[in-house]
Amino acid sequence: MTWLTWRQYRMHGWLALALLAAACAALLPTGGRLADLYDSSGLPGCARTGVGCAQAQSAFAAAVRADPAVTSLFYLGVVVLLVLPAVLGMFAGVPLVARELESGSFRLTWTQGVTRTRWLVVRLALVGGSVLALSGLLTWLASRWAAPLDRAAALPGGDGGSALPGRFGPLVFAAHGLAPAGWALFGFATGVAAGLLLRRQVAAMAVAAAVVVAAQVLVPLVVRPQLAAPVRAESAVVLAPDRPGVIRIEGERLYVSTPVAVPGAWVVSVRTLAADGRPFTAAAPEACGPDGSPRLCRETIDAMHLTQRVEYQPAGRYWAFQWTEAGALALLSAAVAVGCAVRLRRGVAA
Amino acid sequence: MIEARGAGRRFRGRWALRECTLEVPTGRMAGLVGPNGAGKSTLLHLTVGLLAASEGELRVLGGPPTGPQSARIGFVGQDAPVHRSLTVAEHLTLGAKLNRHWDGAGARRRIEELGLDPGRRAGRLSGGQRAQLALTLALAKRPELLVLDEPVAALDPLARREFLDGLARARADHGTTVLLSSHLVSDLSRDCDHLIVLGRGRVRAAGPSAELLGGRDLEEYVLERLEEAR
Numbered sequence: 001m002t003w004l005t006w007r008q009y010r011m012h013g014w015l016a017l018a019l020l021a022a023a024c025a026a027l028l029p030t031g032g033r034l035a036d037l038y039d040s041s042g043l044p045g046c047a048r049t050g051v052g053c054a055q056a057q058s059a060f061a062a063a064v065r066a067d068p069a070v071t072s073l074f075y076l077g078v079v080v081l082l083v084l085p086a087v088l089g090m091f092a093g094v095p096l097v098a099r100e101l102e103s104g105s106f107r108l109t110w111t112q113g114v115t116r117t118r119w120l121v122v123r124l125a126l127v128g129g130s131v132l133a134l135s136g137l138l139t140w141l142a143s144r145w146a147a148p149l150d151r152a153a154a155l156p157g158g159d160g161g162s163a164l165p166g167r168f169g170p171l172v173f174a175a176h177g178l179a180p181a182g183w184a185l186f187g188f189a190t191g192v193a194a195g196l197l198l199r200r201q202v203a204a205m206a207v208a209a210a211v212v213v214a215a216q217v218l219v220p221l222v223v224r225p226q227l228a229a230p231v232r233a234e235s236a237v238v239l240a241p242d243r244p245g246v247i248r249i250e251g252e253r254l255y256v257s258t259p260v261a262v263p264g265a266w267v268v269s270v271r272t273l274a275a276d277g278r279p280f281t282a283a284a285p286e287a288c289g290p291d292g293s294p295r296l297c298r299e300t301i302d303a304m305h306l307t308q309r310v311e312y313q314p315a316g317r318y319w320a321f322q323w324t325e326a327g328a329l330a331l332l333s334a335a336v337a338v339g340c341a342v343r344l345r346r347g348v349a350a
Numbered sequence: 351m352i353e354a355r356g357a358g359r360r361f362r363g364r365w366a367l368r369e370c371t372l373e374v375p376t377g378r379m380a381g382l383v384g385p386n387g388a389g390k391s392t393l394l395h396l397t398v399g400l401l402a403a404s405e406g407e408l409r410v411l412g413g414p415p416t417g418p419q420s421a422r423i424g425f426v427g428q429d430a431p432v433h434r435s436l437t438v439a440e441h442l443t444l445g446a447k448l449n450r451h452w453d454g455a456g457a458r459r460r461i462e463e464l465g466l467d468p469g470r471r472a473g474r475l476s477g478g479q480r481a482q483l484a485l486t487l488a489l490a491k492r493p494e495l496l497v498l499d500e501p502v503a504a505l506d507p508l509a510r511r512e513f514l515d516g517l518a519r520a521r522a523d524h525g526t527t528v529l530l531s532s533h534l535v536s537d538l539s540r541d542c543d544h545l546i547v548l549g550r551g552r553v554r555a556a557g558p559s560a561e562l563l564g565g566r567d568l569e570e571y572v573l574e575r576l577e578e579a580r
Contacts, residue, residue, distance in 0.1 A: 003447045007440065008433075103434060107427025107499075108484065111398050112448035113491070115417060347401035349361050 001114060001122040008099070009127060012092055016134045023080075023138055026073060027145045034070055037063045038148035046155055053157025060152050064164060074149070074164050077142040081175035082216065084138070085187030088131050089208040093191020094201055096123055097340070101199040101348060116344050124337050128188055135184030143167075143176040150176075154264035154315055168266035168318050170220035177322040182329030187212045189333035189340075196340050199348070219325070227324055230268045230311040237272065237306040239298040247288065247297065254284040256301055258308055264315030275305040351376045351495060351527045352397060356406030359392050365551055366392040369406070372556040374529060374544055379521065381538035381559075382531035383572050384548035390531040391428060393548065394499045397529065398425040411494060421450060424493030424526075428500050430484035434473030438466050438483060445487050457490035478509025482516065489520050496520075498530040502537055510537070535569045547572055549579035 006013070038044070041063060042056035064070055097120070100106035110116040146167070152158070153166040167176050174183060190211050194204040237258055239245045248255040260267055274280040282304075288297035313321065352374040359367050367389040374380045384390050395401040396408050399415035413419050432441060438461060446452045461468060464482050466475070472483060481501060488496060498517075502510040518541060521528060532538055538545075545562055547555040554575040555562055563571050 001448065004444055007436065007444075104427065104429060104431040105433050107395075107400065107425065107431045108433070108487070109448075110400055111420065111423070111425040111427075112445065113421040113450050114448045115420070345402065347395065349366075 001119060002126065004109075005123050005126045008095075009092075009130075012127075013130065016130065020134065020137055023077075023141050027077070027141050030069060030073055031145045033067065034064070034145065034148045037067070037070075038152060041152075043152055043155060046157060047151070050156070053155055055157075057152065057155070057157040061158075064149070071164065074146060077145070078172055078175040081135075081139060081142060081180045082171070084135055084180065085183040085216070086209045086212040087187075088135070088184050089187035089189075089191030089194075089212050090205040091191075092127055092131055093188040093193075094195040094204045094208055096127060096192045096195060097344070098195030098199060098201045098204050101195070102201055106348070117341055120341055120344055124192070124340075128185065128333075128337075131184050131188045132181055136181045139176060139178075139180040146176060150264070156261070156263050158261060158263060166264060166266075168264060168313065168315065168321075170224070170266075173220070173224070173266070173321070174216065174325075177318070178326040179322055179329070182326035182333075183212075183216070185333040186215065186329045189336040193336050193340050196343060224321065224325065225268055225313075227321055228313065228317060231314055233262075233310045233312070234273075234307050235310075237301070237308050239302055241295075241298075247301065249284045249288060252283050254282050254288065254301075256280070256306060260308075260310050260312075262310070262312050262314065264318070265312040267310060267312045269309075269311045271309045273307045273309055275307075277307075280304075280306055351378070352380075352408070352410050352529065354393075354396075354406070354408045357393075357396060357403045357408040358405040359396060359401055360404040367396070367548075367551050370408075370553050371406075372546055372553055374527065374546075376527055377525060378544040378558075379528045379541050380530070380544035380546060381542035382529060382546045382548060383535055383538060384531075384533065384554075385576065386533055388548040389551045390533075390548055391499055394425075394497055394529070394531055397495075398423050398497050400425075421491065422494045424488030424491045424496040426481070426484045426488050426496075426498045426501050429504060430477070430481040430501070432472040432475075432480055432483055435471060437469055437471050438475075439468035441472060441483060441487060442468075442490075445490055449491055451492055453490045453492050457486050460486045460489070476509075477504050478506065478512065481505060481509070481513055485513065485516060485520075492524065493526060495527045495529065498528070500531055500533070503532065503534070514541070535572050538568070547575045549576045552579070554579050 037060060041060035042052055043060055045051070046053035046056045100109055110119065149164050150167045165172050167173065173179060187208070191204070191208040194208040194211070195201065198204040198207060237256055243258070245258045246256070256272055257270060260270055272280040285297070285300045286292060287300040352372070354370045354372050357367070357370045358365060370393060382390055382393065392401065396403055397410060397415060399420050408415065411419055411422055415423060436444065442454065442457050442461070445457065446454050464479070466479055466483065472480060475483065485501070502513055505513060517528065520526060543559055545555065545557065545559045546553065
């Protein structure tokens, strides 16, 4: 069984090793650079003493922005890891059963001395284990490479506009840490099931990719925010020349917000409330129009006694969220695999 | 050897085979005839354990045709399925790896006698060569029962005769019980001493050929049974 699985998947194996080698070649030499930028920005001092953080943060952000190689590698890594589950589903999961069904060779393979349940279990274990190893190693490389960014994001003094998105944000969350391994398994299991049910590889690839992408969109939008009730923080909106704040006028409407600084957190929502606690909506006052002045405008807005309500998942929940998401996806994948085995026992149409 | 009691199989609510009851004794060469879509492949797949029955039961060699029993059954599926990207030699490795009882020397000898290049990919073999490779793999299991699904349907007359000769020789050497299907009565008339007629998912006749025919022509007899079924 091991021999046959390797014989049929050896091309995939070499491609996976090539991908790993490419990731090592890209990330290992540049990993030191990000750490150097971190060290020279003054952030280590901020971490030790808590002094000079704002300055160090902006120095670090500027240095990262000035290094295009670092920025592009960061995003490249995120994109590769986000695309990986669908790709693994299409090219490792779908052929696992569907290739035999489509070519008719299941009539040869399943009438040898190995039951088809054992045939499936061995293949799922070998290919699924490789999927887990590949996604785990790639994610470990990318997460370790980006660690200085995460350390910086967890320190105070950032103005919310740091150089690169933090690890708790909806996009990077599924590309660093543990979650990508869970997503890779989910993609793989989806591919296997689609291949078994549809029996046509091309159709199964399309369906598997669609299901994985739909799940990748729905989970951060609908499921992940529900994992724990977000922490709610309210602060009065007070504008002053030395405090950053945003006054935006779109058409007739006025929007006011102040920067949110919750180091390392996933900010789920930011809302501005009026004095009576209801969502703030108002027409732009005259003081903010062409006849007013910035000072008058600020004073008018301060007099409205607005509150800004921020809902966020604090940084300390990051690993709990990662474990939950990865674990849930792994369990779901296992359930799909068991369903495939049960379905296969009954046999497929002649 | 094969005992079916009310065996049937349903796919998505549609019955491909119903209430199939028949018996094939050891040592026979049984022919399964019927038009396309009569349920021949479904019956054969039930016999080799590729399918589980939805109703009734089907026993082969004294037990259900799954698990350890399957090592004693050889099968050549429709169109002689092989792994197109694997070479002839790799197919022999596959058989050796997946079967506890495997006559590797016999398989290699047979490949040599057939003049097949061991390094050739199975996808590039002719239909006749592919059928012979599939038969070689099935015979190397040293099966007590050999099941073949339309083995010669796609072969030219010469390849057809070579294939049936090979089958007859294997049967003479090892006394294997054989069950083979065809939609062409002429393919069966040669050696079959047992007959099963399937029509529209049901058994229309089953028994020793001599008893069933009583001196009549095989083709005429089969057509009569199928006419009745309409």
